[in-house]
Amino acid sequence: MGKVSVRFFARYAELAGCSWSAVNVQTPATVADVISRVREVFPGTQAMPPRPLAALNQRQVKLDATVKEGDEVALLPPLSGG
Amino acid sequence: MMHLTRHRLEVADLLAEVQSAERGGTCVFLGTVRNDAGVTGIDYTAYEAMAVEEIERILAETHERWPDARVMLQHRLGLIPVGEASIAIAAAAPHRDAAFAACRHVIEAVKKRLPIWKKELRGDGSEQWVEAHDHR
Numbered sequence: 001m002g003k004v005s006v007r008f009f010a011r012y013a014e015l016a017g018c019s020w021s022a023v024n025v026q027t028p029a030t031v032a033d034v035i036s037r038v039r040e041v042f043p044g045t046q047a048m049p050p051r052p053l054a055a056l057n058q059r060q061v062k063l064d065a066t067v068k069e070g071d072e073v074a075l076l077p078p079l080s081g082g
Numbered sequence: 083m084m085h086l087t088r089h090r091l092e093v094a095d096l097l098a099e100v101q102s103a104e105r106g107g108t109c110v111f112l113g114t115v116r117n118d119a120g121v122t123g124i125d126y127t128a129y130e131a132m133a134v135e136e137i138e139r140i141l142a143e144t145h146e147r148w149p150d151a152r153v154m155l156q157h158r159l160g161l162i163p164v165g166e167a168s169i170a171i172a173a174a175a176p177h178r179d180a181a182f183a184a185c186r187h188v189i190e191a192v193k194k195r196l197p198i199w200k201k202e203l204r205g206d207g208s209e210q211w212v213e214a215h216d217h218r
Contacts, residue, residue, distance in 0.1 A: 010199035
């Protein structure tokens with residue numbers, strides 16, 4: 001098992017009830033595995049869409065990207081900057 | 083110049099970053115908070131570290147495509163009242179075509195790529211996250 005940092009922003013932070021946490025997953029994992037674990041640990045995040053936008057170590061990635069112990073996964077609501 | 087700020091955006095500061103004697107065309111884009119349906123202000127939040135990196139990447143790509151242009155961008159965060167700017171972009175180039183094109187490229191990339199979110203605040207006290215892509 002490996003510990004992965006998880007960050008929530010905007011509406012997803014409200015759903016999770018926090019903006020930062022960590023989850024344990026079997027590593028190497030995928031971003032999708034981390035999200036599945038997040039939905040178990042933070043039931044409010046089950047209201048996120050099935051395939052939310054995600055960033056791995058500050059870069060947007062697809063959900064099949066590989067996650068290692070110590071990585072940071074960020075869950076991003078639809079972007080609305082500008 | 084910091085790309086993210088909690089203060090009012092000052093166009094003169096951006097112009098000072100991009101203008102020079104050899105750049106004869108300057109284009110400025112300002113995005114300001116609209117008074118849609120009772121909106122009194124918008125509270126902007128960001129994944130700040132990633133947003134700064136993404137802005138650097140967007141500006142580097144813009145420089146590759148329009149090497150003679152110089153472009154600067156600032157995005158404001160926090161509560162911004164109606165009528166004030168949330169984003170300012172200045173692009174200067176030897177001629178206007180490149181200035182307009184570079185400026186347009188940057189705002190479109192910002193809309194698609196910056197991890198920034200807005201929550202609309204209304205006069206009746208209600209709040210709503212903006213999640214649609216139709217507010218362009």
